[in-house]
Amino acid sequence: MDESERELFVVVQELWDSDVNRLQPGKDYRISLQGKARGVMTTNDDNDTAGLPLFTYVDEDIFKKETFLAFISLLDNYESDAGEPEVVTPEEIVENHKFLDSVMETAPMKITHKYLVEKQLSPKDTEEFKQQLYGIWFELYARRGSSRPDSSGFEHVFVGETRGGRTVIGFHNWIQLYLQEKLGHIDYKGYSSDSNSPQPDENKHILALQFSWKNGIKPKGSIFIGVSPEFEFALYTLCFLTSPNERVKVSFSLYEVEIVCHHYNQKHIGTTYPVLIKYRSS
Structure with missing residues (x-):
């Protein structure tokens, strides 16, 4: 491990330790x-190995916290179908900035900003950093196949999109998953694992899964569960700006993880999500 990798491991552990709004599995959710989940990509119930919802309980008091409130206000601002041009209203621009303002007040984003400034990857001025x-x-x-602006990093990663009405792309956020499942728009099909991946655990914070949404299938997705919006936003921003690679290895708490982070034109996030490599021995 070289010095830059070691430094990244340290700062990601700091992000995890500073995430005071993280929910506790078994208690808060x-x-x-x-x-x-079976490998077959279909909305047919014959391939559903989970007859019940994924979430059996979430303490929704957490959604009253400022960053959660600001995050949730953004989830209805997008057309889900990739290829359908997005129209951003003045109200939505205000909501985007309010979300940025709220996360910038949190420890994970302050740690991230400090580190990126030290590496000369971000401006020191807070307002300039928010612009970045x-x-x-x-x-x-x-996005691919479209001639007009129809996507953004935030929409793809945190809200989710559909392609051709049949395939779900992006959608790597547990809050959106919970809220959409509660509304009856999500059908959880089961967990995903293979011979190389650890068995999933209901008391761990990372899960690979299959689900359907708006008549489209997400054959395999991977998400953090129970973490705060500011933790994910900080971690993904950090990985996007510090690494030109598409996979960034990080290690924190009980987890060894690869953060997949695809750039779009080197200026925007195309997609980003966690892949659990293994559990660390405590």
């Missing part, structure tokens, strides 16, 4: 893993 974040996450771009 409970999930039901049920069966292992806005460009990375909220500026629209044309």
Whole structure:
């Protein structure tokens, strides 16, 4: 491990330790893993190995916290179908900035900003840093197959999109998953694992899974569960700006993880999500 990797491990552990708004599994939320998802990509119930929802309980008091409130206000601002041009209203721009303002007040984002300034990857001035974040996450771009701006990093990663009405792309956030499942728009199909991946655990914070949403299938997705919006936003921003690679290895708490982070034109996040490599021995 070289010095830059070691430094990144240290700062990611700091992000994890500073995430005071993280929910505790078994106490603040409970999930039901049920069966292992089959590899067949279909909305047919014959391939559903989970007859019940993924989430059995979430203490929704957490959603009253400022960053959660600001995050949730953004989830209804997008057209889910990739290829459908996005129209950003003045109200939505205000909501985007309010979310940035709220996360910038948290320890994970302050740690991230300090580290990026030290590495000369971000401006020291807070307002200039927010402008950089806005460009990375909220500026629209044309996703593959579209000629007009129809997507953004935030929409893809945190809200989710559909392609051709049949396939779910992006959608790597547990809050959106919980809220959409509660509304009846998500059908959890089971957990995903293979011979190289650890068995999922209802009391751990990372899960690979299969689900359907708006008649489209997400054959395999991977998400953090129970973490705060500011933790994910900070971690993904950090990985995007510090690494030109598409996979960034990090290690924190009980987890060894690869953060997949695809750039779009080197200016925007195309997608980003965690892949659990193994559990660390405590």
